[in-house]
Amino acid sequence: MKNIETIANEYKKLQQAIIKTLEEADEKGKFRNDKWTSELGTGVTSVISDGAIIEKGAVNFSYVKGKFSSGMEKILGEKASQYSATGISSILHPHNPWMPIIHMNVRYFALDNGTSWFGGGIDLTPHYINTTDAADFHQTLKDICDQYNSTFYPDFKKRADEYFYLPHRNETRGIGGIFFDRLKPNEENSLETLFKFTVSLAKQYPVIYCNLMKKHGRRPFSSQEKEWQNLRRGRYVEFNLVHDRGTKFGLESGGNIESILVSLPASATWKYNYEPEPGSKEEQTLLVLKKGINWVDGKTIE
């Protein structure tokens, strides 16, 4: 039976394994490990800047403990006096508009009353949606989920659609992926099983991105395609600053601001009333930034 100490140790090793895989594929960029300690705990913020393919990215690990506040009690509906939490979170922004932005998070949250759960997910935000890549991406996630529980993929895919969504734009952030939270060990899914599930996801994460890097990382692109990428990054900024719960929580709780906002792209643009040309590949992408698309089976809207 695992405790949070051993889970944190394994996540910490995984962080460095992810970094190694990404550095090998980028061939130029190096992550810089910034270790930090605070009154809450410790962490390693690892940031890459100006790689050959990855323009800006981070793979962060943290392990913290603290008082279970009345605010947390209210939100989580749990009674406890202390919490511990450990996790890895990562975002990668590429230079190349043909490459997607990717995001991954796995985390374990334990209360001193004995309750604990996992949360996390992986999601993809292409600047241009490639339906083959989208099907591959979702199939890969489905395959991992199915190894653990056949309900995971359909449940968690739906939750990603709900979560990675900009209501003020009526657009999904990208093609989604999987998102889960409050996944508690029970008779069906042991703590060991759930932990292994998060490890499988975190291991697959750099593999998914490295395959995309090989395929699209060095493709030529026009200034118009770069412009579109910057507009899409504007939406990513809107999502992260307006909606993302992790960012909000971090900003409100006084977390390390540079570690929190490292998720923002190197640059972004906004144009008033911008609409892509009818029939353009930009419009094709916008048209499928919708919830409920069955990407695995060839993007039929459910």
Place this chain on the structure above:
Amino acid sequence: MKNIETIANEYKKLQQAIIKTLEEADEKGKFRNDKWTSELGTGVTSVISDGAIIEKGAVNFSYVKGKFSSGMEKILGEKASQYSATGISSILHPHNPWMPIIHMNVRYFALDNGTSWFGGGIDLTPHYINTTDAADFHQTLKDICDQYNSTFYPDFKKRADEYFYLPHRNETRGIGGIFFDRLKPNEENSLETLFKFTVSLAKQYPVIYCNLMKKHGRRPFSSQEKEWQNLRRGRYVEFNLVHDRGTKFGLESGGNIESILVSLPASATWKYNYEPEPGSKEEQTLLVLKKGINWVDGKTIE
């Protein structure tokens, strides 16, 4: 005695006067008036793109009526069934890093229970702080305020410092200005007086900016100075998406998304752990992005 109808009409005329003054000073850019009507009311969103000096800006007018919801009741501590609101709001983002970003808003809010008030302000966000400009700017605002009530400038200046502040960065957005809300007509300040005060502000607004355009609008700048401008714009985006009440209210209430987010700059950048060189002019600016600076009297921190 004015009613909201006549106030709205005068604000609407003022909007076009502001636009005219700005267009003349820019010499190239033209505002495009987009009239809109919705179930709530009417408005004119006027946007300028790619002027000679103004890169992106808007001067928006609106006049709306609606049900006074229980949410509004709670926030405002007032009981009523209907509200009406009219106002002008404007943001101007320049190309040139030596030029500041400027923001102005005047608004009138009236309830069907007879209560009404004005709100608004003007604030300046220089990319590089010029203390002469800062003193002139605050002196101009103080002079207008003093014509109406000697308590206005000290009160509203303090409120601007509090409002235009990024707690997660411990930085003010810029050098502040004045900010006021719930300014209700009373024995001391009649409705007519308060209305004239907002008109004086709205009239002075383009004059302030046109003077700055003459002084800095065509100054040469380096790519390093442009880079700094883009980083400062990143902070502007953070403020508007994370803190600004008007933006939040607009996004949550389902307002016209393009009119609301036209406040965002054309572009912005984020760098992990960026710190300006010690002694540089960038650091000099950062050091005075603080609350409580008495700009009029030569920037002594109170």
